[in-house]
Amino acid sequence: MAERLSPLGAAFRPGMHGGPGAGPGVRLSEVTPPSIMEATAWPGRKGALAEAISAVTGLSLSARPNAGAVSAEASAFSIAPERFLVCGGAELPARLAAAITIETGTVVDLSHGRTALRIAGPRAEWVLSKLFAVDVAPAAFPVAEARATSHHEIFAQIQRTGPDQFDIFVFRSFARAFWTMLCDAAEEVGYEAAG
Amino acid sequence: MLISCPYCGPRDLSEFSYQGDASRMRPDAASTDIKAWHDYVYNRPNPAGPHREYWQHTAGCRAHLIVTRDTLTHEIHEVTFARAALRAVGGRP
């Protein structure tokens, strides 16, 4: 089957850019996983949904707001009161659809609809603060939590996947615009765009 | 103004969409009482003081919230999920 194309196009320019020279403040990359699913529970069924997702992905997922879990193969984050964003391999959509019955909730395949961009490095919090009005300090936004927010018109789900690392899921059609803005914001601290 | 979304926590006003007065009562779908429909669609109490109103956290979890806010001071007294609250009373606030 054909390769899935990145939406970044020519806006993706690998290498070092901007900044004062003493190494990049952040590293920027596209990390869209093979599968992205949105799973939503009926009222009162979020726990059951979390269990079903855990069973499929091997993650240990709780129903706590904003909480998530990450493994080498998969990740899942709560993104709304009854909703999770689940990422994984190519087989995920079919397995998740099978595991989540209509009595628990529904799943929607967004593998092509969302693009994940990663910002990592010592100045990641600083650069993100230029774009998002959420508190990114570690105490307020710990590792393995997610935030749904937006940069102007661009809706974004931000997952903290490491002390200095965030994965930002944006709508595919906005990915190039957002990438450009991310690069622009990172210019002050210097960035490396990497594949 | 910051609104404390019960799911996302306190967020900037710009993440929310105002959906207006939360005291309006939609007539039964089959009702042909034009007066009642007119009141629902067009009339508002528009109080100066505490106001129960709907906000959607459009740029966040997308849930609708019932916010009690003072229209004289913009102080927010209470925020709850709309759907849960309305389900609890059978859709009739």
Next chain:
Amino acid sequence: MSPRRARSGGLIDRGRAISFTFDGKAYTGHAGDTLASALLANGVTLFGRSFKYHRPRGVYTAGVDEPNALVTVLKDGVREPNIPATLLEIHDGLEADSQNRFPSLDFDLNAVNQLGGPLFSAGFYYKTFMGPVMGPLKGTRFWMFCEHFIRRAAGLGRAGYEKDPARYERMNAFCDVLVIGSGPAGLMAAEAAALAGKRVILAEQEPRLGGTANWSGETIGGVSAADWAEAMAEKLAAMDNVRLLARTTVWGYYDGNNLAALERVADHLATAPRGLPRHRHWSIRAAKVVLATGALERPIVFPGNDRPGVMLAGAAMRYANEFGVLPGERIAVFTNNDSAYRAAAALRKAGAAIVAIIDVRQDISAAARKLAEEAGVAPLTGHAVVGTAGKRLAKISAQRFDAATGRLSGDVRPIEVDCLAVSGGWSPAIHLASQAGGSPVWDEKLSAFLPPEPTQDWLGAGALTGAATTAEALSAGRRAGSAAVGAEAPSSALPEAASPTLDPFPAPVFEIKAKGKAFVDLQHDVTADDIRLAHREGFVSVEHLKRYTTLGMATDQGKTSNVPGLAIMAEARGLPIDRVGATRFRPPFAPVSIGSLAAETHRHLKPDRLTPMHDWHVERGGRMMPAGLWHRPMIYGELGETVEQAYIREAAAVRRSVGICDVSTLGKIAVKGPDAAEFLDRVYTNVFSTLPIGKARYGLMLREDGIVLDDGTTWRLGEHDFLMTTTTANAGKVMQHLEYLLDIVWPELRVHLTSVTDQWAGASVAGPNARKVLEACITGTGLDDAALPFMGIVHGAIDDVPVMICRLSFSGELAYEVYCGAGHGLHVWEALVEAGAPYGIVPYGLEALGTLRIEKGHVTGAEMDGRTTARDLYLDWMLSKKKPFVGSALMDREGLIDRNRIRLVGLISLDGQPLGGGAHIVEKGSLDDLGASIGHVTAFCYSPALQKYIGLALVKGGKARHGTRAFVSDPLRRRFGPVEIVSHHFFDPEGRRMHG
């Protein structure tokens, strides 16, 4: 050595010389100088011209309150007008020009305005320039003629038209405590909060932290106050939980403890490093705020108080202590309070001669007397300054004065001076506190407004709250810092501050009434007499005073003039000052660059939204146009083609053979759940629960008021699984509408909605050969009428990519919408184009799309404009009578079923000319005699199928006019011509082609 630079002292870096120009002339200053201090050091006293009378003006303050010394900075190839020289740090290569003068600062022709002084009294323009009632200048003409000159004389600096190349940036911040002001109180507050482990932001508008400590000349903790402040700043800077923001003015206090601040990141640099913004706009959400914003000195109003060489006493002291600059060599001090005595002593110590201290009070404190001794002069108590002389100040006149009655007596005594330092007391900088909410409180003894009781989460400390001494500021600051974080105050001893025990209360003297113009608002040239005139004419409330005289409306926002102005009005009215009213302060505290607030959007207003096939369109000559945030091809231009030729070619190709169009921008919503069908029945006017799996149906939605909201097709993919499409323009609106209904109106329904617009790339393949094109590349499904009937859906693959195909038509041709995962969109698109090559497949843009739909009479946003009903558009057949739906209750109100409403028709141009979108329809008339409009053209095109210009229109009566003649009337573009009103179904009304 500059003539006015003191031999030693000041915090400037004497080792670093900096060159700059003012009005083209080169000067040298030192690192740490402002433009004001550097020019003063060079002996410059004339800085600008006033607003109305173009009077020469010198620098009056040393900070944010400057009314006079405004300059235009020329940098980055653009002009930045109205920058106070007192806030402008010099850097190598700085170019600044004076303003509001012609031809030069020294000789300004407009100074002739001064001669007409009494004529240009407050509000004079309301009383004249109305012109004759009759004749050619009646109406507004005479006024507009006069206004032309008034506008040219008014205004301050000149702005440029070149795009500002600078970078601006927004920064979001969160903290437990935001401390505003880094004087002794602010530093202590920040330290106390930081030691408790809380996140602290300390904002200071000056480049150097310390506030008054940098120029008070006091000692704190046994060292000079400036050194103490520096040590404190270093200590705070070393703490992880503290962010220090120098050059940062907190200018707005908004609801929910959201504060706005402007950081001047690069203004002081000759060239900004790459990626660094010029200004950074901080939006700060603070759990608590400590306001330690200090106090601003205010003048006494007296005749000639605006002459270059007159300045505030605190400013003169600051120039001496912080910048090592003497504002004069022979200085007199004029005061109603003790604080000016410190200035006198400091100026003397820096090397100036203090020739007189003129005090309106009869009795002064011992501490003040001692300071006068240090200044080397015996104070002239019970006296007042009644006049000044000299092009730049050369002489002042003093006279005996009774502070209780305001009466002058005795001989006028001339005193030769080159600088007069004036103090009329201090006004706490309550601006932010007032913005936060509540009314300021007048303190009779301090003759000042104190901050209101907090209505948001802030605490005040220091001079803001009326604290008179540094010792008080230190302890209040620490208390506030601790209280803000709910911690015990640090146990360490407070640093000791040694300051003289001055009398904190000024004499309530605001104005010396004598002959001559006495200015209250220096920048707007509002005099004390103007205020009395306003009173005489009944403009007596503080707001009327402001509006009638323009007092306090200038760029300094009345920081020096507010209280004296109120006091003069209060006296005229015979009321205490607080009964006249207090000004309500509004954001911003000080002017803030518009670019900083636009931040990164200055470079690109809105993000670009691109379909998966975007780059292909651009490469193939697609002329892209905005459709909301999307970019869509309008046409694919071939060499030498006009837009019209291009769309005709594209549309004709679709009718003749086959075309392909990117429809990825259509809104797409996954509607899932056991109640999905029921839900759709409620939101659409027609029925969806009967739709079989694998079929699509066209649907119409209304608003609750019965007006059309949107249309589109919805596909049933499973029992509980629908894919709804919306128009591109209304995708977001429809999503919100549906979410609202589910959350609030029918919370019991089990339906989930997800926007999948971006998940799917969509290509519409249309034309008689469409099926052949698809058959050439599809696998896994048949496409004949049995496998894929009209409005049917099949799944298959194109070049191994899974696709979903729905046979539906917007063009009236046999057509298919091919959907695949967006990441495969370009791949599938290219496969389709390749498969279409034998049939001459043509990509078509929005213009051709529009042409095809007009020929078919399909409606879009131009017809569904938020005012039309289903009946207006002849879509009544879609209004189910079997069930209620959103909008069904109100759609039959009398006004919405009126026979005379404008309704959809088709138009054919009878003169072979285009119809023009937005043209109106009339029954009769001409361009010279416009008839009554009976409707308007919503869309038009040249129809390749009909070989005519045709259009859609909304016309009164609608169908009833079919077969009649009318005229298209477009006087705006000088077009008038005959049309025939016909059915909007122009082409193949039976729909044979799309079913074929």
Next chain:
Amino acid sequence: MAEYSALALIRNAFSGNRDWKPAWRKPDPKPAYDVIIIGGGHGLATAYYLAKEHGITNVAVLEKGWLGSGNIGRNTTIVRSNYLLPESIRFYDFSVKMWENLSHELNYNVMFSQRGILNLAHSPAQADDYIRRGNAMLHGGGDAEWLTPAEIARKVPGVDVSGSARFPVVGGLLQPRAGTARHDAVAWGYARAADRRGVDIIENCEVVGFLREGDRIIGVSTTRGEIRAGKVGVAVAGSTSRLLKLAGIEQFPIESHVLQAFVSESIKPYVDCVVTFGGGHLYMSQSDKGGLVFGGDLDGYNSYAQRGNLPLVEEVMSEFVAMFPAVARLRLLRSWGGVMDMSMDGSPIIAKGPLPGMYLNCGWCYGGFKATPASGFSFAWTIAKDEPHPINAPYTLSRFERGIIIDEKGQGPTPKLH
């Protein structure tokens, strides 16, 4: 009475400006009037026309604060009639014609300057919309012109007409007869002219209740005592719902919303006409003092607070620099908020009722200032004759129930969008 003129100005200049008289008296309220108008904005114009056109001079205008403290003194001073729907064109064109003679009529220079208003269009669809509007104006007897981007660049230097703009300008609709006026002068001019005709203008007089006889309104109780009246007009845009509650009307098709306005620092003449940005929502003009006066969308929620929010400030500035990229280098001097009477279709209500003895003038959204003369004129007519003038006949209260909506923006009953 001191007639205002150039001669009077010179005469007074020689006498030290000591002889000017108060612009209006400050009388105590009388126990009863023929007509009371609540609200010192449109109410001033109403009182003036009651006296002038209908000879009804036993009139009081009650203002709760200082005169002009309501929206008449808090707007961005634009006067125009560039509307789409025939009802609106008729009404606002009538108003513009009154503006053209207002300074003479009032003997007070309200500084109405017909510098024109230019609406920039940024897509072919928007251009069609604006052309439709321009043609509607011309057919309705008004004035309009269509400008190309090149003509726009000549008329308004500094506007970004480049193809690289995010929303490139494709044309613009100009109404040459539109312009700006000095808002305070309008309030003061009407107050002075009404006062000279015998109307009592009573400041600092807040209405706290209505006097009733059964259903009928027969006066008001105020912070300065009870005042009886044959007829009571309510013209309190921004506070309509509050006032009607005092009369027992709990529900009404009005929401109160905050609109912020902004002014930059003063600069030399920079832009001559009023310009609006179609790539968002923004309007701007330059005042005679030199400040760029501008505004955008509502803050978007019910409010009586006259306090704006920060995100909206940022949004407005973004649009401003998109339209005029050079203004990034200028500075915002002041912002303020006003409370708007947002109606359900964006059009006003000027009608008799809803209670006997009461007359209502409200729902101006943020377009009330330009309407002041026509609003006052037609409201006075309605009060005097107990029937509407043809120009305000469509602006009924019953139109919502009857579905005879006058929705210029096509946004439906969502007040924040009008």
